[in-house]
Amino acid sequence: MEDNYSRSTPDSIFSRNEAVGSGSRSFLANVFTYMFIALGITAVVAYLFAGNPEQYIAPILSNKLLFYAIMFAPLGFVLLMSFAFNRLSAPVLMALLLVYSAINGISFSFILLTYTATSVFGCFLTAALMFGVMAVMGYTTKQDLTSMGRIMMMGLIGIIIASIVNIFLGSNTMSYIISFIGVIVFTGLTAYDVQKLKRIGEGIDQDGNVIAGDVKKLAIMGALSLYLDFINLFLMLLRLFGRRN
Known part of the structure; x- marks a missing residue:
């Protein structure tokens, strides 16, 4: 009996680890899929509005209420999705993410008109490369990044305060x-x-702490987090290196 136990234990551990890894990869695949859909909507809407400024941009600029609504609506969507997460269903969260990304596209159309196409493309490519490298690092590193995350969040709060000032x-x-x-x-x-x-993906598969109905909601919120990381990285690079028209 002892012999059988010693032989079966490594197999069971391997099977469990394989299942955990599979669950994590599946969860992250959904996260990145939702993120890329949101980015795609933002890009298409921005291109459409920037390509027809007289038809789309001029009416917005002529209406101050509409202009400020478009500028500040994205913040409202993020706050709504964050604070009402437990009360909203997955389809509603997904709809909010898609509408949010479309409104962001309208805001980004002003940026496309402000900066040269070359600098926008260059900063976008740089942001994509930096985002990709850091995403791979975050996925593969064995080091706990929790402490770094706290420092980055403190830096984010500082950026918000300094920007307001x-x-x-x-x-x-x-x-x-x-x-x-x-x-x-x-x-x-x-x-x-x-x-x-x-880790959320691993926790879902390994411990069963998250019920199946919440997995999609967590994936949507994860997509929102990565979407915000990417577009803010892009905007910061554009402010540093972008050339204005």
Whole structure:
């Protein structure tokens, strides 16, 4: 009996680890799928609006209420999805993510008109490469990134406060510093968020702590986190290196 136990234990551990890894990969695949869908919607809407400024942009600029609604609506969507997460169903969360990404696309259309196409493409490619490298690092590293994540979150709070202050100061130097720190913060948050999502996937499969109905909701919120990491990294790079028209 002891012999059989010693032979079966490694097999059971291997099977469990394989199942955990499979669950994590499946969960992250859903997260990145939702994220890429959201980014795709943002890109298409931004391109559509920027390509027809007289038809789409001019009416928005002529209506201050509509303009500010579009500028601040994304923040409202993020807060709604975060604080009402437990009360909202997965289809509603997904719908909010898609609408949010479309409204972001409208906001981004102003950016496409402000900066040259070459600098937008260059900063986007740089952001994509940096995001990809940090995502792989977050997924593969054995080091716990929780402490780094806390530091990055503190940096994010600092960026928000400094950005609000700079609205009144209008300092180009402070704007440059904020953007530089922002690149570091959102690069670090990418690795941290991917590792966190990987662990969520492992927890779902390994311990059964999350019921099946919540898995899609967690994947949607994970997609929102990575979407925010990417677009903010892109914006910070654009502020640093983008050339205006």
